Amino acid sequence: MNKILIIVRREFMTRVAKRSFILLTILMPFIFAALIFLPIWLSSVEGDEVGTVMLVDKTGRYGASLLGNPSYNFVPVAENKDEFYAEESDVEAVLCINGELHKDPTAVALYSSQEIPADLLTFTTAALNEQVRKDKLQSHNIPGLEHIIKDVESTFSIPTIKRDVAGEESASSTDVAMLTGYLFTLLIYIFVIAYGGMVMQSVIEEKTGRIVELMVSSVKPFQLMMGKIIGVALVGIVQLAIWGMMLAAIIFAAQLLFGVDVSAGTTPSMVGGAMVPPTESMSGGNEILSAIMGLPFLEIVIMFILYFIGGYLLYASFFAAVGASINSQEDSSQFMTPVILIILFGFYAAMFSMENTNGPLAFWTSIFPLTSPIVMMIRIPFGVPLWQELLSLFLLFGTALLFVYIGAKIYRVGILMYGKKPSIREMLKWVRYK
Amino acid sequence: METFLSARHITKQYAHHTALSDVSIEVPRGKIFGLLGPNGAGKTTLIRIINRITAPDSGEILFDGRPFTANDVAQIGYLPEERGLYKKMKVGEQAIYLAQLKGLSAKEARSRLTEWFNRFEIMPWWDKKLEELSKGMQQKVQFIITVLHEPPLLIFDEPFSGFDPVNAELLKQEILRLRNKGHTVIFSTHNMSSVEEVCDEIALINQSKVVLSGNVHDVKRQFRTDRFELTCTEKIPDWSDIYSIAEHKEIANAHHYILNKKAPATNSEFIAHLAQQTEVRAFCEQMPSMHDIFLKVVNAK
Numbered sequence: 001m002n003k004i005l006i007i008v009r010r011e012f013m014t015r016v017a018k019r020s021f022i023l024l025t026i027l028m029p030f031i032f033a034a035l036i037f038l039p040i041w042l043s044s045v046e047g048d049e050v051g052t053v054m055l056v057d058k059t060g061r062y063g064a065s066l067l068g069n070p071s072y073n074f075v076p077v078a079e080n081k082d083e084f085y086a087e088e089s090d091v092e093a094v095l096c097i098n099g100e101l102h103k104d105p106t107a108v109a110l111y112s113s114q115e116i117p118a119d120l121l122t123f124t125t126a127a128l129n130e131q132v133r134k135d136k137l138q139s140h141n142i143p144g145l146e147h148i149i150k151d152v153e154s155t156f157s158i159p160t161i162k163r164d165v166a167g168e169e170s171a172s173s174t175d176v177a178m179l180t181g182y183l184f185t186l187l188i189y190i191f192v193i194a195y196g197g198m199v200m201q202s203v204i205e206e207k208t209g210r211i212v213e214l215m216v217s218s219v220k221p222f223q224l225m226m227g228k229i230i231g232v233a234l235v236g237i238v239q240l241a242i243w244g245m246m247l248a249a250i251i252f253a254a255q256l257l258f259g260v261d262v263s264a265g266t267t268p269s270m271v272g273g274a275m276v277p278p279t280e281s282m283s284g285g286n287e288i289l290s291a292i293m294g295l296p297f298l299e300i301v302i303m304f305i306l307y308f309i310g311g312y313l314l315y316a317s318f319f320a321a322v323g324a325s326i327n328s329q330e331d332s333s334q335f336m337t338p339v340i341l342i343i344l345f346g347f348y349a350a351m352f353s354m355e356n357t358n359g360p361l362a363f364w365t366s367i368f369p370l371t372s373p374i375v376m377m378i379r380i381p382f383g384v385p386l387w388q389e390l391l392s393l394f395l396l397f398g399t400a401l402l403f404v405y406i407g408a409k410i411y412r413v414g415i416l417m418y419g420k421k422p423s424i425r426e427m428l429k430w431v432r433y434k
Numbered sequence: 435m436e437t438f439l440s441a442r443h444i445t446k447q448y449a450h451h452t453a454l455s456d457v458s459i460e461v462p463r464g465k466i467f468g469l470l471g472p473n474g475a476g477k478t479t480l481i482r483i484i485n486r487i488t489a490p491d492s493g494e495i496l497f498d499g500r501p502f503t504a505n506d507v508a509q510i511g512y513l514p515e516e517r518g519l520y521k522k523m524k525v526g527e528q529a530i531y532l533a534q535l536k537g538l539s540a541k542e543a544r545s546r547l548t549e550w551f552n553r554f555e556i557m558p559w560w561d562k563k564l565e566e567l568s569k570g571m572q573q574k575v576q577f578i579i580t581v582l583h584e585p586p587l588l589i590f591d592e593p594f595s596g597f598d599p600v601n602a603e604l605l606k607q608e609i610l611r612l613r614n615k616g617h618t619v620i621f622s623t624h625n626m627s628s629v630e631e632v633c634d635e636i637a638l639i640n641q642s643k644v645v646l647s648g649n650v651h652d653v654k655r656q657f658r659t660d661r662f663e664l665t666c667t668e669k670i671p672d673w674s675d676i677y678s679i680a681e682h683k684e685i686a687n688a689h690h691y692i693l694n695k696k697a698p699a700t701n702s703e704f705i706a707h708l709a710q711q712t713e714v715r716a717f718c719e720q721m722p723s724m725h726d727i728f729l730k731v732v733n734a735k
Contacts, residue, residue, distance in 0.1 A: 006535055014522070217514070218536050
């Protein structure tokens with residue numbers, strides 16, 4: 001037991017004491033945020049160039065509605081000319097309107113020598129539609145119709161409230177629940193792949209560096225494998241803890257600076273707001289804050305830890321066994337591809353389960369141990385029956401322990417086998433070796 | 435002679451071949467035991483079984499007279515044939531880590547290591563990463579790591595491979611020094627000259643079986659060819675009941691003979707017989723080298 005601790009300490013320290021680990025851990029949230037916000041920001045930046053669009057408007061009534069686009073300048077001209085389409089021409093497109101559109105919707109066309117940019121088409125369509133709508137309303141000749149329509153069209157949003165048996169009510173938000181679930185699913189997904197891969201890397205390094213024979217003359221292969229798996233897991237947990245503290249510090253700082261509103265808004269946007277654009281229901285900071293408070297946080301955190309441990313143990317012992325069986329990194333793909341596919345499947349299943357967290361896809365994939373750590377985290381913020389959680393955890397930990405057992409057997413034989421890459425059948429034979 | 439470690443009727447089978455078949459060896463305490471044999475004979479498998487890295491299919495190991503247990507690995511220092519340490523780890527840190535796994539406290543490991551590093555004059559390497567050292571330097575470090583916890587049993591698998599002659603000599607002296615301090619040493623090699631210089635006892639394994647074992651002198655005597663070198667002043671008769679002449683040279687008034695002894699006479703009787711014929715200047719029995727014995731035994735199969 002003591003030896004496992006010594007190994008855990010080394011595996012942990014050699015990783016955590018690295019400058020790259022410290023830098024990456026601190027920078028990762030910023031990189032993550034940048035990855036999400038940079039594209040949004042970039043797409044919101046308008047190009048400096050203003051394209052010219054020739055407007056051949058036979059009716060003369062649409063010119064006004066097309067004004068005011070920062071990217072395109074509509075220039076009224078008398079007729080469509082061939083020179084507009086010349087190579088050196090800076091005319092982007094030609095919009096021809098041949099009649100009143102509310103009477104003849106086909107009397108319009110957009111010409112260009114190239115494909116029409118999507119934003120131009122969207123803008124033009126929207127502008128003309130708006131004008132046509134106005135014209136149509138006008139043609140009915142009913143006074144105050146504009147107001148009547150507006151009144152009818154008014155939208156509202158349904159507040160969602162959680163209520164338990166005792167009648168205790170708490171505000172809830174589907175969006176906040178989805179985001180929370182998404183965040184934790186993403187974390188488990190990334191951690192299983194990244195840290196499982198790290199275990200494999202490290203096993204391969206020991207094997208190809210021929211250190212392993214010396215090691216197993218001092219410790220049991222099982223101790224070596226578990227020490228490695230635990231050590232790497234601790235690195236992950238430390239990393240998570242640092243991020244958690246950074247998040248808390250940011251929220252705290254935001255609270256001090258801007259008051260409650262901003263702090264509440266910070267949380268969901270930190271966790272990947274880009275995937276689910278903030279909707280109207282989320283605009284009120286206090287509503288979000290209370291929705292977050294309404295989530296079963298203790299349950300989420302406990303379940304996250306349990307699923308993280310179970311999922312990681314399962315995949316890490318698989319990765320350790322693979323690392324022990326092969327002779328170089330390049331050989332790993334044969335074994336890795338199916339596993340990555342399963343994990344990816346779990347991830348997509350989780351994404352689609354967001355729509356209906358109690359549907360059959362969500363249910364079965366959150367019970368199946370190879371995908372449950374990833375999918376269950378999506379469901380938990382919405383509330384999952386206890387028996388499903390327990391069944392899923394039981395299966396997960398049962399399978400994880402089975403994987404550790406089989407993995408250790410394969411590992412023990414594999415690390416001392418050099419030469420040709422073993423087949424799966426040979427690896428299964430190793431399980432039965434004395 | 436007290437036995438320190440004995441392997442009894444060890445058999446180990448792999449999927450397609452038998453690595454060891456009913457192998458028994460007795461390693462005496464405080465001696466250097468040479469495990470000889472051609473490549474693929476099963477030496478490394480036997481060493482791995484003694485290190486508890488693999489388990490035998492049948493047979494048992496007695497360690498210090500009692501059945502071998504998992505805790506006994508702390509009593510063994512092992513230098514594998516394929517050397518390797520953590521390349522990215524600092525030398526000192528790494529040695530302390532490995533010593534801790536063998537049961538030393540970090541403090542004890544540090545003080546012993548300082549002593550060794552000073553003796554080998556490699557103290558400046560302490561904070562270097564292993565990959566910064568040359569291959570020979572890495573081997574030295576690995577040797578220190580092997581013996582640092584002062585185990586009663588040391589196992590060296592091909593210790594001289596990869597060492598230059600200077601360092602090989604240094605290593606040989608260290609091994610002899612450790613033996614003289616009371617450590618028991620098992621070492622496997624196919625470098626036969628080192629066997630003659632270092633080993634007290636040997637076992638020769640060929641095709642998964644022990645084909646020859648015992649004290650080096652006894653083994654040599656067993657393989658004596660009854661060939662003698664004689665230098666004398668006068669010619670000896672060409673024919674005799676006791677010997678036949680294999681070679682004869684006359685250089686500077688001296689006759690040099692290689693003789694084959696025919697009759698079952700002792701060496702004393704033989705020399706007495708020769709002394710009657712001539713004035714003996716030098717007489718010596720040509721003992722077979724371990725190299726010859728090795729070839730003879732292995733090729734005989």
